[in-house]
Amino acid sequence: MTRTGDEFVEGEACLLSDPKDREFLITLDSSKTFQFDRGTIPHGDIIGCPEGSTVRSSRGVLVVAMRPRLADHVLRMKRGAAVMYPKDAGALVTWADIAPGCVVVEAGTGSGALTLTLSRAVGPDGMIISVERREDHAKHARRLIESFAGAVPDNVDLRIGEVEEVLIGLKPDRIVLDIPEPWDCVPIAADVLSGGGGFACYLPTVPQVQQVREALSDSRSFSGSATFEILMRSWTVEGRSVRPDHRMVGHTGFLTVSRKSLREPAVGSTAQPAL
Numbered sequence: 001m002t003r004t005g006d007e008f009v010e011g012e013a014c015l016l017s018d019p020k021d022r023e024f025l026i027t028l029d030s031s032k033t034f035q036f037d038r039g040t041i042p043h044g045d046i047i048g049c050p051e052g053s054t055v056r057s058s059r060g061v062l063v064v065a066m067r068p069r070l071a072d073h074v075l076r077m078k079r080g081a082a083v084m085y086p087k088d089a090g091a092l093v094t095w096a097d098i099a100p101g102c103v104v105v106e107a108g109t110g111s112g113a114l115t116l117t118l119s120r121a122v123g124p125d126g127m128i129i130s131v132e133r134r135e136d137h138a139k140h141a142r143r144l145i146e147s148f149a150g151a152v153p154d155n156v157d158l159r160i161g162e163v164e165e166v167l168i169g170l171k172p173d174r175i176v177l178d179i180p181e182p183w184d185c186v187p188i189a190a191d192v193l194s195g196g197g198g199f200a201c202y203l204p205t206v207p208q209v210q211q212v213r214e215a216l217s218d219s220r221s222f223s224g225s226a227t228f229e230i231l232m233r234s235w236t237v238e239g240r241s242v243r244p245d246h247r248m249v250g251h252t253g254f255l256t257v258s259r260k261s262l263r264e265p266a267v268g269s270t271a272q273p274a275l
């Protein structure tokens with residue numbers, strides 16, 4: 001595994017930042033030269049240097065070389081399907097309570113952006129079963145995951161199929177859906193999740209949110225449902241000009257989280273049904 005600060009090697013991704021904090025993502029190839037409006041830098045000048053090194057362009061401009069963070073990779077990669085934005089993926093990990101050791105069923109794999117985030121969150125003792133119905137998306141996601149992580153992580157199981165079918169017979173701790181019709185999965189999610197298990201979905205429009213919330217409520221198998229969105233506003237900090245940026249990503253999607261409740265009291269228990 002590559003560690004922070006390791007030397008760059010041929011074939012890996014490298015994020016270059018110029019003195020104006022403009023960033024350029026390249027794949028290191030010793031036969032190539034990076035070109036920008038401040039000169040050129042042969043990739044060979046970067047290969048073999050430790051991460052964080054400063055290299056000089058042909059016009060004397062200093063550029064810093066780092067490995068891209070997962071968020072850099074997700075926002076810059078050539079996507080097939082629309083990705084879950086890092087701001088939303090971070091909140092989802094927190095509010096769906098994706099913890100080390102969790103077994104998560106995710107759909108659809110899409111471009112694999114969320115899969116990578118979930119894989120990190122569950123760690124080596126957890127497992128992400130990521131399901132994608134379209135072979136072309138699944139292939140593309142595998143490539144994007146490999147281009148970031150070097151290989152598909154050991155805790156990621158990429159499957160092709162309909163998530164409603166894949167879920168049958170599994171016992172996940174969490175179900176995370178970035179698909180257009182997550183309400184279709186509510187009955188099977190109610191069957192396969194244990195009490196306290198998490199259901200989460202990501203939807204771009206209000207009618208979709210209404211439909212999934214109705215399905216969760218009608219199933220009488222979930223409680224603690226909540227829907228929210230994340231607004232992230234970045235700032236310009238240049239000398240005395242310290243202010244919010246003029247532009248922002250205004251809308252991505254709404255997150256809905258919920259938890260499986262047990263309708264029947266446990267045998268011999270005096271506990272009341274949760275609903």
Ligand SMILES: C[S@@+](CC[C@H](N)C(=O)[O-])C[C@H]1O[C@@H](n2cnc3c(N)ncnc32)[C@H](O)[C@@H]1O
Pocket residue numbers: 081082083084107108109110111112113114115131132133134137161162163164178179180181
């Ligand atoms: C918006 S993309 C997911 C993006 C992904 N979360 C990411 O961050 O890269 C939605 C994907 O779900 C897939 N999909 C839709 N319904 C599905 C289902 N019932 N089972 C499996 N995959 C499904 C679509 O083919 C599409 O690739």
